[in-house]
Amino acid sequence: MDSSRTLVISDLHFGKHDAADVLRRGPARGRLIEALAGCDRLVLLGDVLELRHGPVRDALRAAQGPLGEIGAVLGPEGEVVIVAGNHDHYLVHEWSERRVVDGFPPPMGLESDVDWVAGEPLARIAEWLGRDRLRVVYPGVWLRDDVYATHGQYLDLHLTVPTLERLGAAFMRRVVALDEAGPRCAEDYETTLAPMYEWIHAVAQRADPARSHRLHGGSVRGWNALTGPGRRGLRGRSISLAWPAAVALLNRARLGPFRSEISGPELRRAGLRAMTEVVGRLGAETGHVLFGHTHRAGPLPADDPAEWCTVAGTRLVNTGSWVDEPSFLGPDPAHSPYRPGFAVVVEGSEPPRLVNLLDG
Numbered sequence: 001m002d003s004s005r006t007l008v009i010s011d012l013h014f015g016k017h018d019a020a021d022v023l024r025r026g027p028a029r030g031r032l033i034e035a036l037a038g039c040d041r042l043v044l045l046g047d048v049l050e051l052r053h054g055p056v057r058d059a060l061r062a063a064q065g066p067l068g069e070i071g072a073v074l075g076p077e078g079e080v081v082i083v084a085g086n087h088d089h090y091l092v093h094e095w096s097e098r099r100v101v102d103g104f105p106p107p108m109g110l111e112s113d114v115d116w117v118a119g120e121p122l123a124r125i126a127e128w129l130g131r132d133r134l135r136v137v138y139p140g141v142w143l144r145d146d147v148y149a150t151h152g153q154y155l156d157l158h159l160t161v162p163t164l165e166r167l168g169a170a171f172m173r174r175v176v177a178l179d180e181a182g183p184r185c186a187e188d189y190e191t192t193l194a195p196m197y198e199w200i201h202a203v204a205q206r207a208d209p210a211r212s213h214r215l216h217g218g219s220v221r222g223w224n225a226l227t228g229p230g231r232r233g234l235r236g237r238s239i240s241l242a243w244p245a246a247v248a249l250l251n252r253a254r255l256g257p258f259r260s261e262i263s264g265p266e267l268r269r270a271g272l273r274a275m276t277e278v279v280g281r282l283g284a285e286t287g288h289v290l291f292g293h294t295h296r297a298g299p300l301p302a303d304d305p306a307e308w309c310t311v312a313g314t315r316l317v318n319t320g321s322w323v324d325e326p327s328f329l330g331p332d333p334a335h336s337p338y339r340p341g342f343a344v345v346v347e348g349s350e351p352p353r354l355v356n357l358l359d360g
Helices: 026-036 056-074 089-101 122-128 153-157 164-175 186-204 209-227 234-252 264-282
Strands: 005-009 041-045 079-083 112-114 135-138 140-144 147-150 288-291 315-318 342-347 353-356
Touching: 005 026, 026 056, 041 147, 056 079, 056 122, 079 140, 089 135, 089 186, 135 140, 153 164, 153 186, 153 264, 164 186, 264 288, 264 315
Parallel strands: 005 041, 041 079, 079 135, 147 288, 288 315
Antiparallel strands: 005 342, 112 135, 140 147, 342 353
């Protein structure tokens, strides 16, 4: 009987400009270390490093201490698997370039091992984790025959909420002339999205972190103006009134389809619809698909289980995040699906189990 235990966490975002990556803090890190004590494998499911807010060196500096403690508690026998996300796609950029230029490795399927460690930052991460080599897998990894895990950034091509990432994906679809049928495999998603990730990364390496912080703050204020409860100022009311017209223009420009509703429930539903689309197009229908990216953990007890199940019967599980995002926590932060600290436990042959390691 299989008694192995895997812990899956995503969206650590080491190096966020506002220090919202909670694993920099001793108490949060201690709770994770406790949970890892009985684990055979740790899967870091994308966006381990925040490489869009500043230089790589800043993210590595933030990650060194926590990753060193993680490596120590897992010991040499514990396995670490890293899956790149959209914010740290640079972790696999050399592999991605070789894939295009040299045709090596072969066109990616659901799991392609990047079985080498070259230069920073992977070599540094391997060193801190106490490993000569790392298993880096992209775009996802099979944890069992019935459990597939991927960061989930491909859902941006299908999202009906016009986020900045979704708009960027729509423009890239035009640039690479992806046909009307849309992506048919992981390679199609990568061809469309990877150039955008590379451009954003290149800009971040030269950007002023203070300016990046201000831009991020502006996007948060815009979100609050559209969705925040209570009275709004003139600017907030103006944005809300103009929003449906702006969405209609985007749809007429054939960048959508988008919906004008912006709310917590609609963000959840839109993310799940988009991930369902990805699962079907990748041919990843199986018992369970784990993903992160949206930072919205689930399914939680109050959620409708039917929303988290694809037409083919695959059960979706979102791993949440390890960043503190007050603007998303709502009026009851202690019970918010966006609160940090979520993880998924895959143990033996049991169904994946969503937990929050920071509760209580």
